[in-house]
Amino acid sequence: xxxxxxxxxxxxxxxxxxxxxxxxxxxxxxxxxxxxxxxxxxxxxxxxxxxxxxxxxxxxxxxxxxxxxxxxxxxxxxxxxxxxxxxxxxxxxxxxxxxxxxxxxxxxxxxxxxxxxxxxxxxxxxxxxxxxxxxxxxxxxxxxxxxxxxxxxxxxxxxxxxxxxxxxxxxxxxxxxxxxxxxxxxxxxxxxxxxxxxxxxxxxxxxxxxxxxxxxxxxxxx
Amino acid sequence: xxxxxxxxxxxxxxxxxxxxxxxxxxxxxxxxxxxxxxxxxxxxxxxxxxxxxxxxxxxxxxxxxxxxxxxxxxxxxxxxxxxxxxxxxxxxxxxxxxxxxxxxxxxxxxxxxxxxxxxxxxxxxxxxxxxxxxxxxxxxxxxxxxxxxxxxxxxxxxxxxxxxxxxxxxxxxxxxxxxxxxxxxxxxxxxxxxxxxxxxxxxxxxxxxxxxxxxxxxxxxxxxxxxxxxxxxxxxxxxxxxxxxxxxx
Numbered sequence: 044x045x046x047x048x049x050x051x052x053x054x055x056x057x058x059x060x061x062x063x064x065x066x067x068x069x070x071x072x073x074x075x076x077x078x079x080x081x082x083x084x085x086x087x088x089x090x091x092x093x094x095x096x097x098x099x100x101x102x103x104x105x106x107x108x109x110x111x112x113x114x115x116x117x118x119x120x121x122x123x124x125x126x127x128x129x130x131x132x133x134x135x136x137x138x139x140x141x142x143x144x145x146x147x148x149x150x151x152x153x154x155x156x157x158x159x160x161x162x163x164x165x166x167x168x169x170x171x172x173x174x175x176x177x178x179x180x181x182x183x184x185x186x187x188x189x190x191x192x193x194x195x196x197x198x199x200x201x202x203x204x205x206x207x208x209x210x211x212x213x214x215x216x217x218x219x220x221x222x223x224x225x226x227x228x229x230x231x232x233x234x235x236x237x238x239x240x241x242x243x244x245x246x247x248x249x250x251x252x253x254x255x256x257x258x259x260x261x262x263x264x265x
Numbered sequence: 266x267x268x269x270x271x272x273x274x275x276x277x278x279x280x281x282x283x284x285x286x287x288x289x290x291x292x293x294x295x296x297x298x299x300x301x302x303x304x305x306x307x308x309x310x311x312x313x314x315x316x317x318x319x320x321x322x323x324x325x326x327x328x329x330x331x332x333x334x335x336x337x338x339x340x341x342x343x344x345x346x347x348x349x350x351x352x353x354x355x356x357x358x359x360x361x362x363x364x365x366x367x368x369x370x371x372x373x374x375x376x377x378x379x380x381x382x383x384x385x386x387x388x389x390x391x392x393x394x395x396x397x398x399x400x401x402x403x404x405x406x407x408x409x410x411x412x413x414x415x416x417x418x419x420x421x422x423x424x425x426x427x428x429x430x431x432x433x434x435x436x437x438x439x440x441x442x443x444x445x446x447x448x449x450x451x452x453x454x455x456x457x458x459x460x461x462x463x464x465x466x467x468x469x470x471x472x473x474x475x476x477x478x479x480x481x482x483x484x485x486x487x488x489x490x491x492x493x494x495x496x497x498x499x500x501x502x503x504x505x506x507x508x509x510x511x512x513x514x
Contacts, residue, residue: 169350180359
């Protein structure tokens with residue numbers, strides 16, 4: 044079935060290292076996306092007319108544009124046109140953060156606007172001041188709404204990182220291809236074995252995260 | 266008699282731009298008095314109530330609590346709100362906190378009271394409204410009527426001098442209205458000062474020391490409950506009360 048190639052040399056180790064490359068890119072992008080997304084989301088919730096239009100256009104662009112096109116544009120496009128020589132990893136982090144920030148900002152905006160006005164009012168009516176209202180009443184509710192959704196975004200990012208092999212990053216899928224190529228003669232069935240193992244690896248990486256998100260969502264549902 | 270006046274409203278007006286909700290309303294509430302305000306939907310009675318604890322800004326007039334003018338300054342306003350409790354139609358408990366935490370939040374954070382003492386008091390009050398067994402539950406696990414009783418306790422535990430109830434049974438299923446109104450009646454009996462906006466005429470009658478009828482942004486009629494319900498003086502109040510009776514003609 045082609046599993047035997049994985050036992051040759053350090054092939055299995057190389058696959059895990061490939062997965063780490065993918066995880067590193069997604070983790071970095073997630074951290075950047077959350078930081079920027081929180082700021083942009085608050086700005087979106089403020090409903091400043093001009094800013095709101097700009098941010099909405101940004102969100103639309105991100106949603107419509109395939110991430111691969113964006114990757115090519117940032118990695119290959121900028122090199123010649125602007126003379127910027129980006130590392131492939133850097134380009135990938137930029138593109139995924141660009142995408143993740145938009146998604147995150149929309150989640151933050153939704154969570155903020157989803158807190159009913161009366162929550163502020165009933166808190167104030169109890170004598171809590173504005174600061175106390177935010178710290179004890181509003182922000183905990185926002186965080187509870189946000190965390191499951193942002194964890195979801197993390198798994199989506201991990202999955203999407205498989206695209207980065209297209210700009211030459213040797214991540215898990217690319218390593219898999221290399222192993223298959225190298226053993227074409229001796230193990231013609233390697234494709235099945237290798238990709239099946241990669242499938243399991245992605246599952247092992249994403250499943251605990253999505254379970255955590257489900258668990259938190261259930262625990263905190265209102 | 267004037268000396269035990271606790272809340273006084275002098276000619277307050279509320280406007281949104283050019284649109285006037287009400288003009289120059291006056292009210293005086295004595296300690297231990299239960300004032301019930303009724304009126305058709307949109308007459309401004311809820312807005313009037315919200316002006317009393319500064320949730321709505323007023324454009325004219327003043328509200329005095331214990332002879333002191335309620336300022337619109339946010340800092341002083343939170344101090345005032347400790348003394349004026351308010352319960353809303355949609356029983357807005359804090360969904361991320363348990364019932365007990367909902368009750369202890371304000372006394373501990375605002376009044377800086379000892380947490381153990383507050384918890385003990387909260388449990389006593391919950392016992393009184395028959396909800397002690399729910400203290401570690403979350404609001405989503407309670408029925409509407411139960412949530413509303415908790416909301417009343419949450420206001421009571423701040424030891425307010427005046428309690429404002431804004432249509433607290435309007436969002437409840439009919440079979441849950443009674444359990445909430447029983448609590449309101451027992452508070453009235455023990456001499457709590459309350460200003461109540463409601464559509465429940467039965468309770469208005471049972472709990473009120475004084476009735477006020479607001480229509481079109483004005484106090485059209487006010488008086489002692491029996492007189493108010495049996496012999497309304499104005500045609501408008503007669504019509505309003507009539508809309509609540511279903512007797513065959």
